[in-house]
Amino acid sequence: MKTILLVEEKHAGWLTTKWFLSYLGYTVDSAPTREEALARFDPQVHDIIVTGDFIWGMTGEQMANRIKARSPSTPVLLYTKATPPESSPSLDMIIRSPAHLLVLKDAVDTLLANRR
Numbered sequence: 533m534k535t536i537l538l539v540e541e542k543h544a545g546w547l548t549t550k551w552f553l554s555y556l557g558y559t560v561d562s563a564p565t566r567e568e569a570l571a572r573f574d575p576q577v578h579d580i581i582v583t584g585d586f587i588w589g590m591t592g593e594q595m596a597n598r599i600k601a602r603s604p605s606t607p608v609l610l611y612t613k614a615t616p617p618e619s620s621p622s623l624d625m626i627i628r629s630p631a632h633l634l635v636l637k638d639a640v641d642t643l644l645a646n647r648r
Contacts, residue, residue, distance in 0.1 A: 534644055535559040539569040539583035539595070546584070552633045553582075553640070566595045575603035580643055582636070584629075585612035596622035607643035611636065 536558050540546035550560045561578065563569035566589050569581070581599055585592040596608040600622045607624040611631070625639050 533557060533559050534579040535561060535577055536640065537569055537573060537578040537581045538562040539566055539581065540564065541584070549582075549633065549636065553637070556637060558640070566590050566592075570595065570598055573599060573602065575606055578606065579647065580640060581606060581608045582640065583608070583610060585610060585614050593620045593623060596620065605647060607647060609636075609639055609643060 536553055538546065538550055538553070538560050540550070540562050541564060546562070550562055553560050561572065563572055566583070569583070573581070581596070583592045583595060592608075592610040592612065596610070599606055599608055608622060610623050610626045611629050612626065613629050624643055627635060627639055
């Protein structure tokens, strides 16, 4: 069973996302801030990071840089309403929200299938 670290603020959209991914068979560990996510992150446990971009403290790209410094093979998926960065070597995939949860599922499946 694959484990997702979902970096989420406490609101209904992310609760739905957590439930949906859990229903599909993923173990979902969540953190309400990027700082907490970085403190919890364990590359031996977490197979992928899914984060939004509207969380106080640091951008999704900054968090991805810190994740990749610790574990280059852990994929980081950014789910954002903002205009995504043109390119970032630390972000493995960017999904523009709102997007159907099946798009998120397909992205997670693709990234996990390609994980080194």
